[in-house]
Amino acid sequence: MLFNRQSMARRLLSKLQSPLCLLFPEVCHLCGIQVAEPCDGYICRLCAVSMRRLVGPVCRICGLPEEGRSMRGFLCPDCHPDRFAFASARSAVEATPSMLGLIHRFKYHGATWLVPFFHRLIHETWWFEPEVLACDGILPVPLHAKRQRERGFNQSAVLGRGLINQRSVDWLDGVMKRIAPTTSQTMLSRELRFVNMKRAFEVCSASALKGRRLLLLDDVLTSGATAEACARECLRAGARSVIVRTLARGLLQKG
Numbered sequence: 001m002l003f004n005r006q007s008m009a010r011r012l013l014s015k016l017q018s019p020l021c022l023l024f025p026e027v028c029h030l031c032g033i034q035v036a037e038p039c040d041g042y043i044c045r046l047c048a049v050s051m052r053r054l055v056g057p058v059c060r061i062c063g064l065p066e067e068g069r070s071m072r073g074f075l076c077p078d079c080h081p082d083r084f085a086f087a088s089a090r091s092a093v094e095a096t097p098s099m100l101g102l103i104h105r106f107k108y109h110g111a112t113w114l115v116p117f118f119h120r121l122i123h124e125t126w127w128f129e130p131e132v133l134a135c136d137g138i139l140p141v142p143l144h145a146k147r148q149r150e151r152g153f154n155q156s157a158v159l160g161r162g163l164i165n166q167r168s169v170d171w172l173d174g175v176m177k178r179i180a181p182t183t184s185q186t187m188l189s190r191e192l193r194f195v196n197m198k199r200a201f202e203v204c205s206a207s208a209l210k211g212r213r214l215l216l217l218d219d220v221l222t223s224g225a226t227a228e229a230c231a232r233e234c235l236r237a238g239a240r241s242v243i244v245r246t247l248a249r250g251l252l253q254k255g
């Protein structure tokens with residue numbers, strides 16, 4: 001509630017335009033020290049560069065980063081060619097505590113002013129990859145209707161809408177729905193996350209997916225269980241291929 005009030009006040013202030021902005025410049029929402037602009041998502045340049053972009057060696061399927069590897073594709077210990085239905089998963093940045101804090105504000109406190117910052121991270125990492133450019137449809141991972149009502153929006157859809165304005169690609173929000181009101185996965189082990197997500201999604205319009213090269217968009221990928229369940233349904237409905245792209249990559253502890 002506090003954030004919502006702050007957000008409303010900020011929007012009102014921004015409408016008063018430059019003279020006031022010059023007197024009271026916006027401050028970065030991460031460090032609280034440096035000046036930050038609305039077009040930067042109110043995150044200053046210093047904080048922005050401190051985010052760990054995943055542009056180094058990663059597993060060619062699940063996108064898990066591993067230091068000391070060469071850039072060319074390797075498979076992490078958890079992956080084999082048939083492990084996932086999706087062809088590849090990549091994320092813009094590592095889900096460090098500060099990054100997760102921003103995503104938490106975005107999802108649970110309606111801090112949508114952060115979206116330009118998230119877009120910048122995506123642009124700097126995977127948005128212009130050939131595999132992404134080859135996609136002809138973007139599908140934000142759906143939330144269950146009950147959770148979306150509580151939250152007021154689907155964070156993946158809000159993240160994606162601004163991105164598709166910049167590219168000729170079909171926006172497939174609503175083509176799939178989440179039918180199982182799955183509880184939070186945070187406390188579950190890797191294996192239980194996959195069991196928990198089985199049959200969690202249902203395709204509403206198979207014709208919209210048929211023959212598509214899809215990009216599944218989500219905010220965070222950790223075990224890959226949510227993306228896997230979603231990708232499997234898309235392929236069952238006739239999609240030609242599915243890749244997964246997220247803002248952040250969580251590193252799940254074994255267990």
Ligand SMILES: [Zn+2]
Nearest residue numbers: 028031044047
């Ligand atoms: Zn800062």
Ligand SMILES: [Zn+2]
Nearest residue numbers: 059062076079
């Ligand atoms: Zn892997």
